[in-house]
């Protein structure tokens with residue numbers, strides 16, 4: 001294995017019908033790391049993950065996954081990767097046990113019966129093993145998918161929006177489980193749209209329109225964005241929001257309950273733009289920028305830069 | 310109040326929405342137009358249950374005037390296309406067994422002389438009667454045709470020969486199905502029809518379903534090789550195909566008492582090529598279809614011409630040339646001949662080879678197309 005990097009790719013590019021969906025992406029993920037992969041819908045996250053596990057061939061770029069070449073050795077990569085697709089992709093007309101057994105056979109898991117039994121027990125589904133997978137609720141489907149990904153003891157998990165449509169308790173349990181696995185040396189690349197989940201990752205990357213816009217720890221990403229955020233509370237906030245949005249120096253105005261968050265990258269210009277509104281009726285203060293503010297700011301910049309008119 | 314009663318506006322909204330969706334789903338739209346047109350053409354133009362110009366060979370041991378007249382007038386008739394002279398009875402039987410010729414006219418030795426002597430010589434028409442409807446009109450025609458032909462020559466001093474009694478004794482041998490039982494033809498034919506329908510439809514559905522539900526992506530992300538996936542998916546259906554073949558054979562034997570002259574193991578062995586050909590069509594359909602509905606529609610688009618142009622519903626030789634040309638491509642056409650050949654005629658492996666070859670060519674071609682398409686859809 002090449003150093004400590006489980007994923008180490010450069011320049012990865014994929015085009016569909018002339019449209020660049022992933023653009024010269026470079027990504028490095030260390031062993032035992034939980035790596036968050038964020039970006040708006042259609043930004044190329046799924047496509048990138050598919051290239052990592054050999055479902056798609058990159059048009060350009062090279063690199064390794066688990067020490068194997070992503071272009072030529074996808075067969076070896078597949079053996080050690082657990083890939084959880086964005087959409088539930090086990091068989092709804094097979095029972096829970098039959099699904100696990102099928103996947104275990106495909107990976108030629110040794111002591112298959114035992115592995116399936118253990119997996120069922122860990123899921124807490126031993127009693128319901130005969131139930132059809134299609135009848136499970138969203139949260140259980142997700143747990144079953146995760147169990148299926150893990151049955152062959154992979155080195156790397158690629159989880160594509162694993163918690164979409166799952167309730168908060170089940171999400172929390174899921175993340176506890178992922179952290180436990182990572183502590184045991186498993187590496188995970190997880191795409192998500194939830195900020196709280198992003199904050200539970202060791203490091204993260206943000207892509208938009210196929211371009212990597214930021215990466216690092218949460219603190220690094222926030223710091224690198226160089227965003228200044230003000231919070232204001234007081235009367236008639238909707239009208240104030242309207243007025244602020246009209247000012248070019250203001251990049252974002254977001255309502256949070258009874259406060260507004262106003263952010264921009266140029267702190268000086270922002271202050272100048274806001275100062276006419278510093279009335280006694282309103283309470284103004286600067287606050288640390290949130291991850292969400294940063295991502296929205298990144299996305300807007302990216303849209304100006306990359307999106308075709 | 311007007312919100313709770315039937316509203317024309319809401320009704321129109323739904324009508325408009327349906328039309329928009331109909332237009333978006335190009336294939337369904339195409340099929341809605343395409344299938345009626347296909348049926349119209351096939352039923353209207355291709356199907357003719359009064360087959361004419363049936364291939365006829367002559368086995369002639371006489372070269373007198375009457376045999377020449379007879380052959381000449383057959384040549385000029387609509388029903389018989391006389392284009393071959395065979396030298397031996399063995400060859401004549403082989404031509405019937407392989408289905409190359411529908412009729413053999415056997416003219417005995419001294420035919421002319423015996424007519425002149427008023428001996429009423431026998432004239433034999435051997436007919437391949439596996440499909441009774443293909444030959445019945447021609448058989449009716451030959452009697453009149455022979456009489457009229459000879460009457461023209463029986464003039465002057467010979468007039469008495471035609472006046473008094475039949476100058477010849479025309480005998481028709483309905484080979485392979487002497488009683489003209491339609492089930493003998495239809496029941497073996499159903500084997501191919503049923504296999505075509507289920508094999509194409511089931512495989513195209515089975516693969517499209519994996520794609521539609523997203524399970525294909527999961528499957529391909531595992532170490533499973535695409536070839537393993539394909540073959541693994543096909544083998545169960547080959548077994549299903551064999552169960553169908555066996556069911557039909559049992560029904561043919563016990564319910565319809567269809568004769569089984571040839572070797573059943575030969576039939577089972579040959580069936581695999583046909584089953585494979587249909588599975589290949591199913592795979593190819595599944596690489597084009599994006600959902601299960603489309604897969605069913607496209608399977609039907611293949612099934613319909615197979616059913617109508619293969620000689621199962623209507624005699625093959627009754628169809629116009631263009632329809633026969635399409636029919637010749639379809640594996641079902643050749644499988645019909647093969648099954649009839651083995652069951653009713655007792656065909657040997659060499660005799661079924663001419664039917665097996667076109668099926669194999671079809672199989673290879675479709676497999677190639679399917680494989681190219683399949684590889685494209687991976688990326």
Ligand SMILES: Nc1ncnc2c1ncn2[C@@H]1O[C@H](COP(=O)(O)OP(=O)(O)O)[C@@H](O)[C@H]1O
Nearest residue numbers: 016021039040041042043044045046047048688
């Ligand atoms: N097989 C494909 N053929 C053509 N376009 C595709 C294909 N897969 C994805 N795309 C396009 O690529 C873009 C990125 O898609 P995707 O990787 O699914 O984004 P994300 O997972 O970040 O939402 C989208 O615009 C999508 O329409």
Ligand SMILES: [Mg+2]
Nearest residue numbers: 045046086160
């Ligand atoms: Mg996605």
